[in-house]
Amino acid sequence: MTTSAIESILWDDWHVVAELARLTRFRRFVTTLLGVCVTLELDPTGTVSARRGDGTIAAAEIKYGFVWICLGTSRRGIVEFAECLEPDRLLATAGSVRVAVSGLRAVENFLDLSHLAFVHAGYLGEEPHTEIKQYTVRPLAEGGIIATGCKVYQPKASPIATEGYDVDYIYAVLRPYIVVLYKANPVELTRKDMIALFVQPVSEESCVAHAFTCYLKHGIDPAAVRSFQQFIFGQDRPILENQVPKRLPLGVGTEIPVRADGSSAAYRRWLSDAGIRFGAIPVT
Numbered sequence: 001m002t003t004s005a006i007e008s009i010l011w012d013d014w015h016v017v018a019e020l021a022r023l024t025r026f027r028r029f030v031t032t033l034l035g036v037c038v039t040l041e042l043d044p045t046g047t048v049s050a051r052r053g054d055g056t057i058a059a060a061e062i063k064y065g066f067v068w069i070c071l072g073t074s075r076r077g078i079v080e081f082a083e084c085l086e087p088d089r090l091l092a093t094a095g096s097v098r099v100a101v102s103g104l105r106a107v108e109n110f111l112d113l114s115h116l117a118f119v120h121a122g123y124l125g126e127e128p129h130t131e132i133k134q135y136t137v138r139p140l141a142e143g144g145i146i147a148t149g150c151k152v153y154q155p156k157a158s159p160i161a162t163e164g165y166d167v168d169y170i171y172a173v174l175r176p177y178i179v180v181l182y183k184a185n186p187v188e189l190t191r192k193d194m195i196a197l198f199v200q201p202v203s204e205e206s207c208v209a210h211a212f213t214c215y216l217k218h219g220i221d222p223a224a225v226r227s228f229q230q231f232i233f234g235q236d237r238p239i240l241e242n243q244v245p246k247r248l249p250l251g252v253g254t255e256i257p258v259r260a261d262g263s264s265a266a267y268r269r270w271l272s273d274a275g276i277r278f279g280a281i282p283v284t
């Protein structure tokens with residue numbers, strides 16, 4: 001696929017390409033987005049610039065502790081999270097992990113409630129609590145999907161959880177490669193911690209998953225958040241890399257439907273309707 005053929009919904013959007021801390025340390029960082037080699041540089045005033053392999057400049061911004069770039073013509077801003085403006089939150093980047101699979105697979109896996117009791121046993125789920133209770137999935141007006149009313153029993157739902165409880169979940173896919181999870185805080189059950197996955201589509205069959213957390217502060221420290229998220233994602237990574245094919249099939253019935261729960265099916269349908277091809281196997 002040539003870069004000019006990449007669909008506008010991806011090409012003209014903002015994507016995370018690095019943690020700011022990494023760029024601050026090295027000043028210069030080379031990475032790939034949507035098959036395009038990009039060189040990032042941070043000047044002494046703290047301004048970031050992005051240059052494509054052909055020498056042309058791409059738009060770059062810093063937000064949520066990450067460097068974001070837009071390779072095409074920006075049609076809308078970087079995703080906004082109202083929670084990040086609340087003063088009693090700890091905003092933290094939680095690691096960037098390279099995964100040899102389509103980034104769409106990484107998003108779908110993040111949405112998949114059915115894997116928690118098996119892949120993250122003892123933390124985000126455990127047997128015999130494997131039944132997925134009914135929840136609601138609906139489209140978002142601005143594109144994407146939202147799943148509400150999800151409930152999962154979790155032995156250790158967050159870095160500060162000391163006992164298991166039924167956790168209320170909300171998932172939202174805001175952009176094809178951006179997914180966010182809201183889960184009830186173990187101290188303030190009526191408020192929710194937020195964890196986002198900003199997936200950088202490197203090629204159609206590889207990605208970097210950048211995790212961002214916005215926890216209520218109650219005893220949380222950034223190093224604990226980071227190691228918890230990296231530990232959890234370390235359990236997902238081999239599962240993701242073993243998925244065949246590496247791109248996400250969008251057609252109904254192309255994979256065994258047991259794996260694909262309601263939000264996964266809705267995600268694939270929305271990607272198909274939105275005309276997503278990069279990282280996908282479109283419906284033929």
Ligand SMILES: [Fe+2]
Nearest residue numbers: 109115119236
């Ligand atoms: Fe997982």
